[in-house]
Amino acid sequence: MAMDNVWVFAEAADGQVKTITLEMLAKAREIADEVSCFFAGDGDDVAEILGEHGASTVFATGDLDNALVGPPVAAALAAKIEADGAPDLIMFGTTYDGRDVAGRLSAKLGAPVITNVVDLVVDGDAVAGVEPVFGGTTNVTTRFTGDAVKIVLIRPKSFAAEPAGGSAADVEDLDVPDLGNTGTATVTARLVEETSGPKLEEAAIVVSGGRGLGEASKYEMVERLAKLLKAAPGASRAIVDAGWVPYSYQVGQTGKVVKPTVYVACGISGATQHMVGMKGAKYIIAINKDKEAPIFSIADLGIVGDVHKVMPKLIEALEGR
Template identity: 35%
Template sequence: MKTLVFVEAHGDKIKRGSLELLSFCKQNNLEAAAVLLSPQLKNLAAQISGYGVKEIFGCDDAKTENYNPENYGALVGEAIKKFSPQALLASASTLSKDLFPRLGARFDSGVASDCTLLECKGGDFEVRKPLYAGKCSAKVNFGTSKIKIVLMRPNQLPIVPAEAGTGSIQNLEMPAPSGKTTLKEVVKGSSEKADLTEAAIIVSGGRGMKGPEHFELLNKLADVLGATVGASRAVADAGWVPHSMQVGQTGKTVAPNLYIACGISGAIQHLAGMSGSRVIVAINKDAEAPIFQKSTYGVVGDVFEVVPPLVEEFKKALS
């Protein structure tokens, strides 16, 4: 199947979700091309050419550093016209969830977002996405859609080693300003840790942490594990942490390999955002907390008594 992969990067590194999709194309010997929009185009293109990508549609204009729906829509749309893909794969990031519904409408194509299963069977894709906070999954049927647009959650597919490759770069021209959207200011986060949606390990805290000052305990655990810290909506709404750390239906949807929930009861809205986690460890002093019904492992106890020795044990095991 002729497949176009939308590749995202953070600085000079390709994001994990994009590498997973490139690996999927390589493993299934798909006729694949990529679209890459970044001022560091040449450096990033060298990183992905080893995944069997024959063509890389790219733009290194300085304006690509920050997302603008008009610019990105025009550039990716031009790549679609030139390559004529049957399928388009992208990581289910905040950017993709804004961009691809626009392109889906433009190209009369269906968009399946937050998917957790992608397989190549009989020359076609089998796609599934979770429903009702992960209680069941739906098989996606694209019907007469011209292009199958699939937005996959990160950490769902394996990454294979890249090989020597020489994918050619097809330059895309930045469109003239439309005046519809103007970028006024970019406020960047101070954390150098992986974004929640890309993180392999997440340590999250809820109201059981009893105050913003106690999140330092979770930061210590996260530092030992190389994890990113998240939070429940109640904590974000209370102003204990920035809303950028919120996991849940109205926050970020995550699917790490390991999710450690500390002092989180497990409201349905929170479960909807983290139910795709491979292993869930819940720490809560309420044995009846709903989070235990979803967890792989549960610890009934006070987080302030459980987490400190846990940090020390991890230090010993990982030293």
């Protein structure tokens, strides 16, 4: 039996609805009769695509005048829930803003949040979230108890986004109440770190580098190999923490979740933190000089060798094609 209604936090960047939103909509329309979205911005900008993916209504705050979205969206939702009642489930993506809104809303409503969810199990009114722990070796299923509003944070790439062919969603205003002190954080500038080639989260092939590269300048090998394979370059947390590449390159628990056809791990040992972000790849190739490295336990092809010897030869072979 399906739930009556589910709300999904819709996010957009550069005028495009984020993939995580569409992934959640695919699951939401499978488990609920009616799916609505809420959005920080102008609802008309997203109504068509959200409708096409199964949302019947989008509640939109309108322009938030450069406020961080957490406080206004959480306060507006809490007010709407108080006025009109709560849905059976509220879904957020595990994104910067998704976590901000979910945390604030949870505190406002005294509602629990089940986080890092990769699947939902619905049985009548009962809802449970499945969360991978210990680097994805164990799945913990947690069920909501009690009468509080149910909030889940969904990990990217948990569901496949697919249009359902619906018409544009109805747009309804979501009124933001007075936020007092909580609403005083203001964005004064937005800066984009330039990356070339395909986007990390969407690339069919990802080539990532780790501490085994030895020094920052050797990351250039990862970039060259990525370019030859039309792949996106990625990185382990170790070399992001070390300042070799920007945070936006990071694959893993605290970085991006990728699910490419091929993932090439160069000089990455395979800390659980990293594996959670890439073990969904269809094929994994690993190059590492330590044959005991955990990455080899999940790699389809493992080369026990020095990245400084294997990668230049690989690059040369591909350049010669």
